[in-house]
Structure formats: C-alpha cells, structure tokens
Amino acid sequence: MIRPLRGIRRPLSLQTAFTAERRCAACSSAFLPPARDDPAGPDAFCCPACANRLQRRSAGYCPLCGALAPSPRTPVFPCSACLAKAPPWTRTFFHAAYDDLLRDLLLRFKFQGQISLALPLGAILASHPDLSACPADLIIPIPLPAKRLARRGFNQALELARPLARRLQKPLAAHLLLRTRSTAPQPGLSRSERFLNLAQAFVAPSPAAVHNLHILLLDDIMTTGATFAAASTILLAAGARSISIAALGRTPE
Ligand SMILES: [Zn+2]
Ligand SMILES: [Zn+2]
Numbered sequence: 001m002i003r004p005l006r007g008i009r010r011p012l013s014l015q016t017a018f019t020a021e022r023r024c025a026a027c028s029s030a031f032l033p034p035a036r037d038d039p040a041g042p043d044a045f046c047c048p049a050c051a052n053r054l055q056r057r058s059a060g061y062c063p064l065c066g067a068l069a070p071s072p073r074t075p076v077f078p079c080s081a082c083l084a085k086a087p088p089w090t091r092t093f094f095h096a097a098y099d100d101l102l103r104d105l106l107l108r109f110k111f112q113g114q115i116s117l118a119l120p121l122g123a124i125l126a127s128h129p130d131l132s133a134c135p136a137d138l139i140i141p142i143p144l145p146a147k148r149l150a151r152r153g154f155n156q157a158l159e160l161a162r163p164l165a166r167r168l169q170k171p172l173a174a175h176l177l178l179r180t181r182s183t184a185p186q187p188g189l190s191r192s193e194r195f196l197n198l199a200q201a202f203v204a205p206s207p208a209a210v211h212n213l214h215i216l217l218l219d220d221i222m223t224t225g226a227t228f229a230a231a232s233t234i235l236l237a238a239g240a241r242s243i244s245i246a247a248l249g250r251t252p253e
Helices: 014-018 048-052 080-084 100-111 115-126 146-152 156-168 191-198 226-237
Strands: 091-097 138-141 214-222 242-250
Touching: 091 100, 091 115, 100 115, 100 156, 100 214, 100 242, 115 156, 115 242, 138 156, 156 214, 191 226, 214 226, 226 242
Parallel strands: 091 242, 138 214, 214 242
Antiparallel strands: none
C-alpha cells in the first residue's frame, strides 16, 4: 500500500485555481464554483441559487422552431406548425425560456448598460452540449436596425456572438448580413404582421463569402422566429448551403 508522504504540499492545481471565489454575475454574491462544472455553464458564472434558475431547458420544445411545450418534461419533438411547414433552417439551439432570471439578465444587459453580462450570457449559450457538433462554417449575429444600434450603442447579438465564437472556435462574420431599413419594434405585432414587417429588412452584401457554407445565425431572444426566417431566407438566396439558429432565450407562447 502506498502511503501519502507527509509534509509534502501538492502544487496549486488547476482545480484549486478554478475553485477560487468568484462574484455571481446575476446577484453579485461571492461563491465557490463546483470543481467539476462545465466551465462555460451557469455554474461557472453564478452562485448555486442563481445557477439553479438558469438551467438549460433540455426537453419540452420543438427542435426546429424552439416552441416551448407546456411541460418542460415533454420529449423533444417537432411542433405541428413545423411538421406542416418546416422553417428555412435545420436546427434551433436555445438555452432556456425567456423568463425569470434569464429575462432579468438580458434586460439589464440590453437596457441598463450592463454590457459585461455579454461574457457570461454568451458563454452560457455556448455551453449547449449540441452546439459543439453544429457544422457551422461561420457565425453571423442578427444585425440591429441603424437607429436602434445608435440608441443602444452596441448590438447585443454581436456581443453574445463573441464568446460563442471563441468557445466554438468558429469565425464570426457580422459584416455578411446587414439591415437595409428600420422596422417597427416587433412586440405587439401579430405573427403575420411580423413576417410582413421584416420582409426585405436584410441584405447579404457578399454572396461569395457565404456560398455553400453552413451559417449559425445568432440573436439574444427568439420570439416567433420571424427575424430568423427573414435573415435565413436572404442568406440562402445569397447561396448559403444551410442555416442553424441560436438564441439565449425562447419566448413562451
Ligand atoms: Zn447569484
Ligand atoms: Zn416548431
């Protein structure tokens, strides 16, 4: 039997370094991350209580449009709308329903100037276990209309895309999808009005740069999917081979 040598101190291991005290990105309380957590998941950025409110939705949604089933335990299965007419993309990745703490954090990030939340929020989305297998050649964030970009000072989708691109080691190409004109804010519009509102709102200025590529389109929130549909249609018309989409939050019906 091998006995541990007394008096010999083990060097500071990666595990020790990783479990140094941190500040919760959501509530600012000090916490010690668990040693074996996903280094990009909620456990790495938030205290146990907040991480518990930011768990990934792993069932109870449509894999094509992300529509949430009433129960989070329903098996992952295409919804009736997608079975009747498939969306222009092949797969949706999202973290969780857009409510509770995730909604609070996104509102603070977008409207209260807490831009530092982009790193934990982007990394939390990147921790989706299937995203690393997504065959994306490029990541493109949904662009903001010029007026909204000027008012906010940053594009939240682009800021979330940065940590996602680093984690997935994929190129980020925000310049390959542009907004052509301003559209009325989407909340309050019916489904058909949203699609109409967004028709012709995007342009892919360099078709050769997306030709035959699989594009991962990214936004902070997915509501009806109208924005993703308009952007996907433009990129496919420009020659992209296929599209996947990713959003941090999926709005409940
Ligand atoms: Zn917390
Ligand atoms: Zn669906």
